Amino acid sequence: MFKLLLSAYSTISIHDTASFLGMGEDEATNYVVQQGWTVDHASQMLTVKKQAIVIEHKLDPSKLQRLSEYVFHQIEMFC
Numbered sequence: 001m002f003k004l005l006l007s008a009y010s011t012i013s014i015h016d017t018a019s020f021l022g023m024g025e026d027e028a029t030n031y032v033v034q035q036g037w038t039v040d041h042a043s044q045m046l047t048v049k050k051q052a053i054v055i056e057h058k059l060d061p062s063k064l065q066r067l068s069e070y071v072f073h074q075i076e077m078f079c
Contacts, residue, residue, distance in 0.1 A: 002035070006051060014044045 001020055005012065018028035029039060029046070036049035 002032075006048060009048050010050075011045050011047050014039070014046055017046055 001022075005017065005020060014025050014029055017032060018025040021028050021031065023031065032046055032048075033039060038047045038049070039045075040047070
């Protein structure tokens with residue numbers, strides 16, 4: 001549920017966060033603050049700290065081999 005909140009909100013009330021996480025308001029606030037979120041006590045709102053998006057690229061050795069052969073062939077043509 002925490003990951004869903006991360007992707008769905010930029011700000012959210014402490015009350016709603018606690019409801020979604022199934023925690024008391026103090027417990028939910030402490031939890032999300034430990035995750036880097038910030039609290040505005042005056043408005044009772046939390047600002048979500050967005051996580052960096054990590055994209056994993058898998059290297060296919062056969063594609064790398066074909067690319068290497070293509071580049072080598074192009075170099076031979078120009079020399």
